[in-house]
Amino acid sequence: MATKVEMPKLSDTMEEGVIGKWNVKEGDTVESGDIIAEVETDKATMEVEVFDAGTILKILVDEGDTVPLGELMAVIGEEGEDISDITGGGEAEVEVEDEDEVEVESEDDDSGEDSVDEQQKDEEKSEVEEEEDKDKEASEEKKDEAEKDEVKDKAEADDEEDDGKLKKPGSDKKQKSTNGKQGSENGRVKASPLARKMAEEQGIELSKVQGSGPEGRIIKKDIEEYEPAAEPGMETSREDTEHRVSQMRKTIARRLAESKYSSPHYYETIDIDVEQMFEARKQLNESIEGKISFNDIIIKACSAALRKHPMVNSSWQDDTILEHGDINVAFAVAIDEGLLTPVIRNSDQKGLQQIGEESKDLAEKARNRKLEPEQMEGSTFTISNLGMFGIEQFTAIINPPNACILAVGAIRDVPVVKEGVVAPGKRMKVTLSSDHRIVDGATAAQFLNTLNNMLQNPLGILL
C-alpha cells in the first residue's frame, strides 16, 4: 500500500513551503525516520522526515517549487506498485485549473485512452477514443460507445451512425480545456453546429464568413447569404451538360464554317449619320398604318444600293461569277434554337410599306418555325442587325452563296461636330463583310458610300 508524502505543517503560521532540496530521488529506498527533503517555510528551513519504509515511487514537485500545505509531494510504496490512483486523483485535485497537464501525466499510465477522471464519470461512462487528428476542431468530435439507452433505441437511426457507434460531441472535460486554450481572441471561429456543417459541405471557409449571431456566432443565415470573394481556389465546380446538336444547328455549323473557311472575308465599317432617317421614320409612322422599322429602311436602302453595285449582288461559282438579276435581301432572325434568314424577294422593287409588312410576317413565321423552305431560299444579300441588343459594331459571316453581308449596329446618341460646333447627333455603324474573291475593297467601299448617302438622305430611297 503506497503512502503519500504531503507538505507537512512545519510551523504554526505556515501555509506553504518551498522545496529547498530533495535528499532522495525516484527509485531510492528509504527507512522510517529518514530525512527525504528540506523545506523552506516562512520561518526557517525544516527537514521532512518519513515514517514509512519503502521505495520512492514518484516525486511530484521539483526543488524550488512552492507547495501548499497538504499537497502531495511524493509517493512511497513497494517497487512496481500501481500508484495511478494516487497520482491521478491527487494531481487532478491540485491542478484542477490545468487539466491538460493531467492528461499528459496520465498518459504514462495509460497510453491508449484518457484516464477517467471525476468529470468523465458521468452516467454514460463513455469511452473516449482519441482521434489521432491533431486538428482541434476535429478532435472535438469523438465516438462514444453506443449507449444502452431505451431512448436511443427509439431515436431515429442517424445518418452518421455506423458500426453501432454514434458520433457525439466531446466530453465536458475536453470542451472545457478547449475553451480555456482557445478564446475568441486567438482565432477560434464561433459557429452554430448547423452553420459549421453547411460550411463544410459547401466548401466555405468559416473564417471568411461574417457572423451575425451573438458574439459574432456564424449562423445558418450567414452561410446561406455568404458570397465568396472572387479569388483563386474558391471557384466551385459545376457539372458539364451535353446538348444534342439540332438539325438547324448542324446546318448553321456546316454552312458558316464552309463560308468562313472557303471565302476570304474582310471587313469595312462606316459610321452613318442617321438623324434624318430617324426623323423620316417618325414622320412616316405618323402618316401610315402599320409601322416601318429601321431594319425595313436599311433593307430598302441596301436594295437600292445593290442595284448600283451589282458585284455586291453576286455569287462565286469557282470558274464564273454569277451576277444576280434579282435583288433578294435576306435578314437574320434569332430564335431559341439558332437563327433563320427569311428572304424578301425583289426588295428593290418593293415600297417601304410592303417591305415592312413582309418582314414583319416573315419574322413572325420564323419565330414560330412556320417558314416555308422557299421563303428562306434565293437570297443574294443578307443583313444581320444586332442594334436592338445595343451592339455598337460587329462582323458577320457571309451567308453563302452571297458575296457580302451587312452587320448593323445600334443607333447611338453621340456628340457630333456640325460646322465647327459640337451638337447632339445620331450615328449607326454598319460593317460589310465581303468575299474578296468577288468584291474588292474599293467596290465594298463604294457600296458603303452609296448606302451612307441613302440613309443620310432617306427621301432618295423612296424614289
Next chain:
Amino acid sequence: MAELQFREAIRAAIDEEMAQDEDIFVMGEEVAEYDGAYKVTEGLLDKYGAKRMIDTPIAELGFSGIATGAAMNGLRPIVEFMTFNFALLAADQIINHASKIRYMTGGQIKIPIVFRGANASAGQLSATHSVSYDSMYAHFPGLKVIYTSEPADAKGLLKSAIRDDNPVLFMESEQMYGLKGEVPEEEDFTIPIGKAKVKREGSDVTVVAHGKMYHIATQAAKKLAEDGVEIEIIDPRTVKPLDVETIIKSVKKTNRCVIVDEAHPFGGLAAEVGYLIQREAFDYLDAPVQRVTLPDTSAPFAKNLFDEWLPSPKEVIDAVNTVTYRK
C-alpha cells in the same frame, strides 16, 4: 366526431373499458356517490355498482397500496387522485412498489394500474397545490407518464393506459376539464402510448409543449404568425416513453427548438429533450435550445406573482425570438 368536454372524454374512455372488462374498477376519494370531485366519473356508480366504483377515505397511501395489491392479483384498478398534489403520500406505493414489482419478480407479476388525476397548477392554489409531477414520475424506470392537452388525446391514450400491463400515471388539469374538443366516435378509438403529434406545422422553430402548456404555445404561435414566424408545435402527449424520433425529425427541419414545460427547470422534461436534441441533432442546430419553464421557485399565492411565475405566451415568443436571432 363528437364534441366532448375533457372530463367527458375521460369518462367515455373509462366507461368503454369497464364495459368490456369486468376486472377494471375505479377507486378514489368521492369517485362514486359524489360522481368525482370534478365530475369525471358521473353516472358510473349507477352503471357499474359499488363493487366497481369504490369511494375511499382520504388516505392516498392506503388505497394506492390496495390498488397495487389488487393489480398483483389480476385486477385492473383505475385510481383517481383528486390531484397529483395530494398523491405524494402515495408515491411510496407508486415508486417503490408499483413501478418495481414486475422488475423484481422477473416479469412474473404484472401491475396493470392507472393512477389518474389533475396535475400542476390551477390558479391561486399556492405552493403545495401547484406542482407539476409528470417529470418527477418520469424519472423512475417502470412507470409510464401521460399528460395530455386535448379531449381526443385524453380518450385515446387513457384507453391505451387502462389496457397497459404496467403502471401508468395519467395526468389531467383542473383548468382543462371543461375544455371542449372533437373526439372520434369510432368504436375502439385508441392512441398508442409513446407517440407524439405534430399539431401545428411550421418551418422556423420546433416548439415542444404538452399538457396545459400546449395551449400557451398555440397562443404564442398565433402572435408569431402575424409577425411572419411559423412555429411547429409538437405535443409529446406521452412524457415517458418519449417520442424522440418525431422531435428530432422536426428539429432537423427547423434547426431550432424551444421546449415549454410546466415543471420546474432542474432535471425536467425540458432538460431531457434538450439533451436528446444536442445528442441526436447536434449538426442540425443553428442556435442553442431554449426552454420556457417554471422558475426554480414554488408557486406564489398572490395573483400578480402567480401570473409572473407561470410560463406565458410572451415568454414563448421571447424564446422563439432568441433562437431565431430576432433579438
